[in-house]
Amino acid sequence: MNKPGGITFQQIKNKLQIPRPWDMVIIFLLNILIAIPVFIIIHQNIIDPQWPFQIDRVLLFVLIVVVIQLVLRLMRRIIIICIALYMVALIFGSLSGNYGFYSVFEDYRFMIYTMSDSPNPQDLILSRLLPFPNKSRIFNAVEYENPKIRNFALMATTKDxxxxxxxxxxxxxxxxFAVFKEINSxxxxxxDPKGREYIADASESxxxxxxxxxxxxxxxxxxVKAIGGTPRLIHTGGHIYPEILIGNKADLETINYLIKKVLFVKESNGKQLHYHIDERGQVWLNLDYTATYPGGPFMSEEILGALTLY
Known part of the structure; x- marks a missing residue:
C-alpha cells in the first residue's frame, strides 16, 4: 500500500513515456544516430563480397536499422533514459576528444560518400616483377635521416x-599528403645528362x-619516410614513381573520402583514386609527380619492379 502523497512505480513509468506519435519519431532519430557508428564498425571488420552497386552495404545498413528499431521499440517505455544515456556518452566523448557529436556527423558524411563512390584497383602482377635497377644507389640516396630532409617535411606539415x-x-x-602537395607544387x-643515368641524393634535389x-x-x-610514412618505388619500362602504404581496403575508403572531400577537393573532383594491392592485401597509393592529388592517374606502362623502403 502506497503512502499518501508518495509516487508509485507506475507514475514514474508514465512520466518517462513520450506520447504518440512523438515516441516513434524520437525512436527513429535515435536509431539512425546509433546505426551509423555501428555500421561503420561492422563494415570495416567483415569481408567485402564486392557486390555491384554497393548492395551489400545497403543491405547491411538496413539490417542494422531494423534490429536497432526493434530493440528501441521494446524499450520505448524508458526512451527518455535511453536518450539521456546517449547524450551523456556523446558529451563525454566530445569533451574527452573521443567519439562525440562531431564524430557522428563525420561518420554520416563518410558513410554516404563511401556507398556512392569507390576507387578501383590497378593490376600488379608480382610474378612478373624483375630486380629493381640501381637498387643500392637508390637506397643510399633516400636520406630520410638527413636533418634538411626532415626539416623540409616538418615545414610542409605546418603549411598544409x-x-x-x-x-x-x-x-x-x-x-x-601535405609533403606530397608541397613537393609536387x-x-x-x-x-639526366644524355646517355647517363644520374641519381641525385634527396638533399641535392x-x-x-x-x-x-x-x-x-x-x-x-x-x-615521407622521415615523418613516419612507408613509401616504395615502382619501376616501369621508362619511369619510376613513388607510392605510399595507406593500410587495408577499409582504410582506403576513409582515405578516398579524405582526399576527395577534405584535402584535395578541387584537384580530385570527378576523378578516381589509383592504387595497387600487394600480396598481403595492403593498399599502396600513387604519389607520382604527374599527379595533382594522391592517387592520381598512373602513367600507362607495364610495371617491372617494386622497391619497398621499410
Whole structure:
C-alpha cells in the first residue's frame, strides 16, 4: 500500500513515456544516430563480397536499422533514459576528444560518400616483377635521416592540412599528403645528362626541386619516410614513381573520402583514386609527380619492379 502523497512505480513509468506519435519519431532519430557508428564498425571488420552497386552495404545498413528499431521499440517505455544515456556518452566523448557529436556527423558524411563512390584497383602482377635497377644507389640516396630532409617535411606539415581534425588514426598519412602537395607544387622536371643515368641524393634535389622521375621519387620517399610514412618505388619500362602504404581496403575508403572531400577537393573532383594491392592485401597509393592529388592517374606502362623502403 502506497503512502499518501508518495509516487508509485507506475507514475514514474508514465512520466518517462513520450506520447504518440512523438515516441516513434524520437525512436527513429535515435536509431539512425546509433546505426551509423555501428555500421561503420561492422563494415570495416567483415569481408567485402564486392557486390555491384554497393548492395551489400545497403543491405547491411538496413539490417542494422531494423534490429536497432526493434530493440528501441521494446524499450520505448524508458526512451527518455535511453536518450539521456546517449547524450551523456556523446558529451563525454566530445569533451574527452573521443567519439562525440562531431564524430557522428563525420561518420554520416563518410558513410554516404563511401556507398556512392569507390576507387578501383590497378593490376600488379608480382610474378612478373624483375630486380629493381640501381637498387643500392637508390637506397643510399633516400636520406630520410638527413636533418634538411626532415626539416623540409616538418615545414610542409605546418603549411598544409595542419587544422584537419577528427582523423587521429590517419594523422601521419595526412601529413605525408601535405609533403606530397608541397613537393609536387614545386617540382620542375629536368632530364639526366644524355646517355647517363644520374641519381641525385634527396638533399641535392631539395635545393631546386628539379630533376627527373627517379630524383622526384627519391625525394618524395625520403620526406615521407622521415615523418613516419612507408613509401616504395615502382619501376616501369621508362619511369619510376613513388607510392605510399595507406593500410587495408577499409582504410582506403576513409582515405578516398579524405582526399576527395577534405584535402584535395578541387584537384580530385570527378576523378578516381589509383592504387595497387600487394600480396598481403595492403593498399599502396600513387604519389607520382604527374599527379595533382594522391592517387592520381598512373602513367600507362607495364610495371617491372617494386622497391619497398621499410
Amino acid at each position: 592540412f595542419k587544422d584537419v581534425r577528427g582523423y587521429p588514426k590517419y594523422r601521419t598519412l595526412i601529413q605525408c 614545386r617540382w620542375n622536371y629536368v632530364s 631539395l635545393l631546386y626541386f628539379s630533376g627527373d622521375c627517379d630524383d622526384h621519387s627519391i625525394l618524395m620517399a625520403s620526406c
